[in-house]
Amino acid sequence: MEILLQQIINGLVQGSVYALVALGYTMVYGILGLINFAHGEVVMVGAMLALSALTALLGWGVPPLLALPISLILAMLGCMVLGYGIERIAYRPLRHAPRLAPLITAIGVSIVLQNLAMMVWGRQYHAFPQLIANQPHLIGGAIINDIQIIIFIMALAIMAGLMVVVHRTRLGRAMRAVAENQHAAQLMGVDINRVISITFMLGSALAAVAGLMVSANYGLAHYYMGFLLGLKAFTAAVLGGIGNLRGAMLGGLLLGLIESLGAGYIGDMTGGFLGSHYQDVFAFFVLIAVLVFRPSGLLGERIAERA
């Protein structure tokens, strides 16, 4: 019972991070029909930027509780610039190219970013400084620590904020309009290039938050960390129904739970033959199962347009 609860807690925390990253994939897909495979690297750059900023600020004697939010904001700004640049340089020139071209470009951007990060930050793992006491709390025999609580609450708050922006503001309305019909949106006076840029920047800001969360949770950051995380978040987006914001959030949380419960019980299920290090397999089982049985994802249903 304690194990079940513990795995649920771990799964929800990890899942809320997946959800933040999945939102970035799904927003861009919704508006451009493009899988931005470089998005995982934006998460990595966010983690690295935050870590560098944090190290520098702490070195200057800035108190940790001030240094952390400043680093987060700097990482978000850095990633927004990066996201804007990726769209402007790599994707915009291919807006009307066959769909395969931007997809291959996305993989190329991903490789470029990984290698740039390796040149800047090196190949080694960077330890994330211990900033807060990170008290563990016991709930029904399971342990949840401060950082996990902060990650989960912050992720939920950010997602709620994003939903308000998308569903209650003029900008959000324009984003949904562009996602649905670019020509009609232009006829309303929407500068679609601007809306697309803003979408990339929003997604990248979420990625930066997620990057900081992952590295704070595991205490590590690495130039390669974005690859697997990105693939899993993409899986989460597909699971929820790519292009659907609620789907990305649901898919992220579900994937976190599936992975965590799978890792917790895979030993029992296989009589000890497979261990919890097979955790990553579950995400991709899910991806394959969704693509085979429900390619539109859990919430990916569309309203038919009438003539």
Next chain:
Amino acid sequence: MAHEANLPPLLEVRNLQVAYGGIHAVKGIDLHIWAGELVALIGSNGAGKTTMLKTLAGLLHPAGGQIKYDGNNLNDVAAHRRVAMGMALVPEGRGVFARLTVAENLLMGAYSRNDRHKIATDLERMYALFPRLAERRGQLAGTLSGGEQQMVAMARALMSHPRLLMLDEPSMGLAPLMVQKIFETIRDIAALGMSILLVEQNAKLALQTAKRGYVMESGAITLSGASGELLGSDAVQSAYLGG
């Protein structure tokens, strides 16, 4: 017609040429609309009418010629900027945002306005003009009937406060009763002094609604004049009105 001789037309198109998908769809068109005028552009399917309107709205780029609107050369003005200048196009097939509510669709129409405090008043005005939409303001536009979607598309265009309203086949796919209703509204809007360019395959209805008309065939204007004259002309009679 009583136009001040020293005022240029609101819209003036000169020798406009558009190539679209490898086809020379518009081949040197001259057309003008005076402020406050309701003008019909008729022609058969594939004559280039929609291409022409898309080019006026800025969705397509001319291969040659000039579009002047309110004294400005529009050739290099992006589509979204033309809305703020007072041009609105209700596209063929309506182009409503199916996954936005009726109210959100109308608010999208007001996107480029800067007098945002007046938007709420205008929304109510639209609901008065189209009471059916008032009942369905919270409903997703994709769930409406074709006629209701046409109302959304027109109301949405009007929300931008256009000086020139361009309508592409507003009668297409609608039941006769709904067509009547839509055209009544077009006449009402025109009576308020708005300039309207009405593109229609239904030549009779369009010419009965407009004061003046152009006939377009394979990318060129073949006839133009007062609606009454066009309705009476043998060419229009035989080509569009079934003898």
